[in-house]
Amino acid sequence: MALAVLATACSSASIAIDDVPVLPETDPGEIAELLADSPIPVVVNVWASWCGPCRSEAPLLRAAVAEWGDRVHFVGIDVRDNQTEARAFIAEFGLDEMDHRFDRPGAVPADLGGSGVPLTFFFAPGGELVHLQHGVIDERTLALWLDVLAVGG
Amino acid sequence: MEFTLLGAALVSVGAVWATLRLADEEERRPLFDTALGGILAGVAVGRVWAMIASGVNPIAHPGDLVVVRGGVDTVAATAAAVITVGYLGRKALWPTLDALALPALAGLSAWHASCVLRDSCLGTVTDLPWGIAASAGGHGRHPVEIYAALLLLGSFAVVALLLRRHRGSGLPAAAALMLAAGARLGTEPLRPVLAGLEPWYLAAVALGAVLVGWRWAARPAEQP
Numbered sequence: 336m337a338l339a340v341l342a343t344a345c346s347s348a349s350i351a352i353d354d355v356p357v358l359p360e361t362d363p364g365e366i367a368e369l370l371a372d373s374p375i376p377v378v379v380n381v382w383a384s385w386c387g388p389c390r391s392e393a394p395l396l397r398a399a400v401a402e403w404g405d406r407v408h409f410v411g412i413d414v415r416d417n418q419t420e421a422r423a424f425i426a427e428f429g430l431d432e433m434d435h436r437f438d439r440p441g442a443v444p445a446d447l448g449g450s451g452v453p454l455t456f457f458f459a460p461g462g463e464l465v466h467l468q469h470g471v472i473d474e475r476t477l478a479l480w481l482d483v484l485a486v487g488g
Numbered sequence: 489m490e491f492t493l494l495g496a497a498l499v500s501v502g503a504v505w506a507t508l509r510l511a512d513e514e515e516r517r518p519l520f521d522t523a524l525g526g527i528l529a530g531v532a533v534g535r536v537w538a539m540i541a542s543g544v545n546p547i548a549h550p551g552d553l554v555v556v557r558g559g560v561d562t563v564a565a566t567a568a569a570v571i572t573v574g575y576l577g578r579k580a581l582w583p584t585l586d587a588l589a590l591p592a593l594a595g596l597s598a599w600h601a602s603c604v605l606r607d608s609c610l611g612t613v614t615d616l617p618w619g620i621a622a623s624a625g626g627h628g629r630h631p632v633e634i635y636a637a638l639l640l641l642g643s644f645a646v647v648a649l650l651l652r653r654h655r656g657s658g659l660p661a662a663a664a665l666m667l668a669a670g671a672r673l674g675t676e677p678l679r680p681v682l683a684g685l686e687p688w689y690l691a692a693v694a695l696g697a698v699l700v701g702w703r704w705a706a707r708p709a710e711q712p
Contacts (some may be wrong), residue, residue, distance in 0.1 A: 390544070390549075394544065398681060398682045402682055423636060465623050474609055474681065474682055475608055475679075475680075475681075478679075478681050478682050479608065479610055479611075479680050481680070482612065482613075482680040483622045486613055486627060487626075
């Protein structure tokens with residue numbers, strides 16, 4: 336076990352916080368436009384650095400981006416947070432491949448029809464909401480809805 | 489806790505309770521200790537391993553250990569549970585494993601079946617008439633977790649029959665391992681996953697088959 340823990344420290348998915356850019360601020364209008372104009376499916380994950388369940392699903396999201404990132408646009412919406420903690424979270428979990436936006440008041444998820452953190456929205460090309468996952472998402476659910484997006488239903 | 493885990497836990501507890509009721513009085517305490525030890529070791533090691541595999545250092549984030557919902561590595565949990573049960577039950581290894589085979593199959597079956605509570609039973613796309621759409625107007629999909637639950641229920645019946653004639657020989661436990669892994673291996677291609685575990689299920693089927701052959705050959709000769 337000690338060796339495994341040591342291996343974790345040596346081969347962690349973490350990156351340096353300096354490699355994580357400041358998250359651009361966003362608002363409901365910008366996200367609505369992004370969804371409407373997207374030619375590929377979009378997964379919008381609402382997270383925050385202080386959110387415990389977000390920590391547990393972060394490694395899954397990293398795996399999903401690695402597997403599906405060329406076919407699905409993964410957007411992260413960081414809510415009710417601050418930039419330093421948010422960037423540390425992204426660095427810790429190596430989530431820099433996601434398209435993160437900063438939404439301090441949490442207006443985007445409210446506009447999309449969700450409340451609480453975490454949330455995961457699955458949108459078809461053109462912005463039609465296919466599924467909304469309230470709370471932490473597990474591998475099975477994430478894989479199923481990515482497959483639904485991939486085959487169009 | 490996820491409903492699927494809760495469903496499996498409730499059925500497993502019920503099955504262990506039934507097993508203890510059916511066991512001889514002097515066997516109950518060691519069986520209970522062994523089952524509990526296996527469960528605790530499986531959950532703990534599976535959780536730690538899941539954290540390590542996903543790049544989270546358990547020492548730096550000890551609080552994440554209790555976030556069982558965040559994931560329990562199936563392979564590590566199973567290995568830890570089997571090793572712990574083997575160690576705690578070493579004085580009567582095969583009878584212990586046989587006694588715990590049915591609760592394990594019941595728990596696994598319930599874990600799959602309770603997908604209905606979370607609306608997470610569906611797998612890959614199918615044209616079969618019983619396919620169920622994940623979203624309105626979508627393609628029909630295999631209710632793959634129900635398939636797995638039914639296969640495990642069938643395995644439960646087979647192992648229950650084996651227990652009637654071969655209790656204590658290790659044959660029922662070996663058959664349970666082979667059948668449970670086979671149920672998972674057989675349904676895995678119908679299940680969308682991010683990282684498949686087919687090699688592990690295949691290895692478990694092979695190990696189960698070897699153990700079945702061994703325990704069959706070693707079973708006590710039947711009285712004429």
